[in-house]
Amino acid sequence: MSRRFQHEEEVLAKAYDARLAKRLLGYLSPYRFVVAVSVILLLLVSVSELVGPYLVKVAVDQHISVGDASGLPFLAVLYILSLAAAFLLRYWQVYLMNRTGQQVMADLRQELFAHVQRLSVSFFDKNPVGRLLTRVTNDVEVLNELVTTGVVSIFGDLFTLVGISVVLVAMNARLALVIFLLIPFMFVAALLFRQKARVAYNMIRARIARLNAFMQETLSGVRIVQAFAREAKSMSKFERLNASHCEAYLKSIRYHAIFFPVMELIAATAVALIIWHGGVKTLEGTLTLGVLIAFLQxxxxxxxxxxxxxxxxxxxxxxxxxxxxxxxxxDTVPEIQDSPSPVLLKDVRGDVEFDRVSFSYHEGEEVLRDVSFKVAAGETVAIVGATGAGKTTLMNLLSRFYEPQQGAVRIDGVDVRQVPQKDLRKHIAVVPQEVFLFSGTIEQNLRLGKVHLSQERIEEAARKVRADEFIRRLRRGYGEEVGERGTSLSAGQRQLLSFARALLHEPKILILDEATSSVDPETEHLIRDALRSLLVERTSIVIAHRLSTIRSANNIIVLHKGAVKEQGTHAELLRRGGIYARLSELQFEEQEALPPRQ
Ligand SMILES: Nc1ncnc2c1ncn2[C@@H]1O[C@H](COP(=O)(O)OP(=O)(O)OP(=O)(O)O)[C@@H](O)[C@H]1O
Ligand SMILES: [Mg+2]
Incomplete structure (x- = not known):
């Protein structure tokens, strides 16, 4: 895990920060009526809890001590009623505040999810998913505690303290002073506890985050872990993380285990002092027995x-x-913003132009250098080049997932930076290098939320890209669940689905990034035939390592270390005898060298 991550989890905040508090209150404001009711309920709870000991005092002083039993049943009923009232009021108060807490949490999670989803692709390069998950789950949960047991019950606690103090002083100021004398001791104990517990608490949080992140990473890479027999290594690392989390927890438990008994001890001291001092006074006859009992309670x-x-x-x-x-x-703003004076692409033809484009993901590490080329509407252009040459990057710029530092990418002569992202991406479909399927059925994965698509259209698209055959062989056909990330399908099958998905998008510009790298040569051949007719109406950009797939392209661009080194048709490039010719020769030789098929 990166140091930055740890640091962020361990940051110590102030207990009260006006700026944050104000913003948090904003989330409570839709529920302010309920919060107000809850505060009132809590005050009533405090009052009804104050009544009990006072009733005892009245019973002792005005009835038991003077031998008058007449009012006792009434007082007993009142006592029960006051406790029952406290019970009911508290029930409502707890319910209302917890409900509000859940609502605030739901609102916040919704806002977070919506926001994170809109952040630019580059944001996810820098922020591991594990950390984002922690935001949406753990951090939101902590805020819930603030709402349910924090804000409102602090009022209740303060009110109870003031209420009891007033009653005590009213009954007997000198005896009340005995109790008040112990308050400083409590504050010192609380202060010490707070400091220690806070450090321990932050340690727990940081360590549980680390534990979670490790578990998440290991489980998503479980195949590699098992294939390389790394289980024991993972286990021992997990054991270490687990132990350190446990240790942090034990620390905080130790503080709790000391703090609460210490508080008890101070309270017991108060009781002892009252028995002593108050007892003497009662015997002297300057204090009634009822007051003494009420004081103790x-x-x-x-x-x-x-x-x-x-x-x-x-x-x-x-x-x-x-x-x-x-x-x-x-507050993280998406790096890619829609232009304030947007240009809508209407009746897109599909001309694509890269004009002296230079780009780097990180400053100083140039990935594309002065790249220029044009694709006329309806044409097919192929991009070839070594691994890491920048082919996928080019396509990221066309879809405007990133923006070039220099130069411009244009569609129909319009800079893609001027086109609203939604509008732009409506016209572009990508069959990416790494297919991503969502958990759900095959149909849902092809449809991707487009409810207006008919079942026939979906099946037709699947037929065109030869996905139909394998889908129909599945037990539930189009209704088959594909599992998380489509794990129940083969890589080639996933690619075929990705193809069908792109076609259903009906793009003007189609990007195929190594789209057929995982299907067998026969299927590839069939797809190529099917695509030929589909490609005519749209601009297509085909990225391929297997040169046989791109022979018929109108133009082939050879990218080398981020720069365009050659371009032309297959025949032209062969004649030139450059990089492409050499690559072509290599692949041809390889095919020759393969043992004959059985
Ligand atoms: N998100 C990213 N953040 C930082 N660097 C990146 C990112 N994506 C790619 N790169 C770097 O940019 C360079 C070009 O990557 P790109 O994915 O465009 O290569 P490619 O030509 O598609 O390669 P391949 O044939 O293997 O798919 C590589 O050196 C890579 O390390
Ligand atoms: Mg690539």
Whole structure:
């Protein structure tokens, strides 16, 4: 995993950042009514919880101590009612806040997914999928905690604290002071815990991210892992990552295990002091027994919110860190932007022109150098060149997945940078080097969401590219599930589907990038025949290593280390005796050298 990744996961954010908080509140605003109701409910919960001990005081002082049993049943019922009310109110409050939390999470995930999907292809060169997944799942989940247990219940905790303080002071100010004296100790303990727990918490997050990333990578490459018998190596690496995650967790557990008993101890000290001091006062007759009992009960409730608050501080801090990362992703602007004064391509003819194009993926590493060529509408041009020469890159520029640093790519004389991306890509279909199928049926993969296509059209396209035969042999035909990335099909079968997909797109410009590299020579031959008629109406750019497939092209461009070295027809290039002639000779010899077929 890259250092940058780790760094990003380990970043320590502030617990409260006004800028982030404001933006987060924006997500709550559609639900502000529910949030307001929830706050009110919580205040009522606090009040109803305050009532209980007070009722006990009244029962002891005004009835039991004076030997008057008459009001006791009423007080007992009130006591039960106050607890029942607290229960119901809390139920509604928890339900409402959790519902809101889920809604906010769903909104945010939706926004993230929509946004990430629109980012330029170059963004995905730099950002591993694993990290993006973490944004959409883990980081969003952390924010949920902020909504459900954070924002609103902090109000509740503070209100309970103030409420109890007021009641205590009203009952007996001196005794209340005994409790208040212990607050600084609690704050010191909470402060220490917060610092330690925060570091441990961030460590946990960073390590779980590392664990996830490793697992994801290993499992998606499981074939290679097994083929090269790397299981043991992977296992031991996983073991190390797993252990380090466990260790971080144990650390945080240790802090929790110390912190909460310490808080208990302080609370117990408060109780002890009240029994001592209050007990003496009661015996002296300056304090009623009821007040003493009420004090003991309130003391327990008083310290709960304090330790809760310091826990919440941690989740606030985590939420800030997560939201920082989420917003950073949301604020990433797509590198490729539609022109503010767009030109729509109407009635595309399909002239393609590369005009002195230079391009590099990374500054200083030029991949294309001053490339110029033209393809007239309806013609077929072939691009040949060694591996890494820049053939696929050329096509990336034509589809405007990247933009050239110099020169221009034009369709019908219009710079592709002026055409809205959607409009541009409507006219171009690519049969890519690496076919990608989505999990789903064959039909869904051919249709790609175009609901208006009839079943006949789909089958017709499949027939034209000779995919129909193998599809019909499948148990469920067009309804066969292809598995994730189409793993249940052979590479050649996937290529045929990719062909049919491109045809259904009805492009004016068709790009075939090594489109027939995985099918057998016989199928390739059949496809070529079928395509011949299809290629007439459209501009086609064929990238091929097997020169036999491109002999009939109107023009052949030989790309060498990012520059056009030769161009012409097959016959012209052979006559020239350059790179193409040499390549052609090599392939011819190879075929000769192969043992005869049986
Ligand atoms: N996304 C990318 N980021 C950075 N460099 C890239 C990227 N894609 C390709 N390259 C580099 O650009 C150069 C040209 O790659 P390209 O894919 O265009 O080659 P190609 O001619 O299609 O090769 P092949 O015949 O193997 O498909 C290579 O050196 C490659 O390392
Ligand atoms: Mg390529």
């Amino acid at each position: 309130y003391t327990r409730r008083f310290f709960g919110p304090i330790s809760d608050l310091s826990e919440k501080y941690n989740s606030m801090q985590a939420a800030m860190a997560s939201s920082e990362r989420i917003f950073k992703l949301l």
